[in-house]
Amino acid sequence: ELAAEVAERTRHEVGRLRLVDRLRAAAGATVVVRVRGAGALAGRVVDVGADWALLEEQDGRAALVALREVLALSGVGARSDLPGSEGAVEQRLDLRYALRRLVRDRVAVEVVLVDGTVVAGTLDRVAADHVDLAQHAPGQARRARAVQQVLLLPLSAIALVRVEPR
Numbered sequence: 626e627l628a629a630e631v632a633e634r635t636r637h638e639v640g641r642l643r644l645v646d647r648l649r650a651a652a653g654a655t656v657v658v659r660v661r662g663a664g665a666l667a668g669r670v671v672d673v674g675a676d677w678a679l680l681e682e683q684d685g686r687a688a689l690v691a692l693r694e695v696l697a698l699s700g701v702g703a704r705s706d707l708p709g710s711e712g713a714v715e716q717r718l719d720l721r722y723a724l725r726r727l728v729r730d731r732v733a734v735e736v737v738l739v740d741g742t743v744v745a746g747t748l749d750r751v752a753a754d755h756v757d758l759a760q761h762a763p764g765q766a767r768r769a770r771a772v773q774q775v776l777l778l779p780l781s782a783i784a785l786v787r788v789e790p791r
Contacts, residue, residue, distance in 0.1 A: 644692060647701050649673045656680070656700035660690055662739040662784040674718045685790035689723055694739055694784040720780060724751045727788065735763065735787040736778060744776060755779045764789075 648656075648670060657667045658680065668680030668688055680688045727734060728748045735745050736758060746760040747767035756778050761771040 644695065644698070645673060645675065647704075648678050648692075648698075650704040651701045654700055654702065656698055658690060658695055659697040660737070660784050661694040661696055662741045663694075663737040666690075666785075674720070674723055677720045677723050679723070682787075687788040687790075689720075689727075689786040689788070691720055691780075691783055691785060720783075721751050721753075724748060724756055724786070727786065731767065732788050733761075733764065733767070734758075737784045737787070738778070738782050739784045740782075744778075746772075746776070749775065754781075756783070 651670050652673065653670060655667060655669050657665055658678075659665045666680065666682060666688055668682040670678060671681050671687070672679040676692050678690045678692060680690060682688055728751055731747060733745065733747055735743055737743050744758060744760055745763040746758045749757040749759050751757075758776045758778055759767050759772045760774050760776055761767060765771050
């Protein structure tokens with residue numbers, strides 16, 4: 626009877642685990658992530674937010690991955706953080722928060738959309754459900770004369786954002 630109760634409680638606890646709990650526990654580990662529109666990428670887990678993960682790829686680029694677009698993961702291991710162990714503030718640090726850091730830093734990015742389209746430029750601002758991307762040639766600084774157009778990208782269309790190493 627005790628063994629049955631322990632097994633039932635274990636199943637219940639495992640049933641509460643989220644992908645983000647598993648990824649948070651894998652901080653520092655190298656994982657392989659298959660992302661809709663972007664394919665597979667390998668990188669070290671640097672940080673994890675409510676709905677995103679930041680990976681450092683082997684070539685030094687940073688990849689900000691929207692967790693809703695993750696199709697498969699390997700290298701995470703069996704460990705996990707307790708479900709809901711993040712604080713109230715951490716729960717609010719969603720993809721928009723991470724993208725706002727890129728706006729603040731004015732870094733050139735490569736955005737991979739869920740259909741595989743890649744657009745390059747600089748993020749100008751992050752709204753409630755979309756970002757403004759000043760599209761310009763990769764490796765070029767964001768200057769008015771370099772901007773080809775400003776694209777509005779729905780957050781739901783973003784699979785990942787890559788940043789070149791500084």
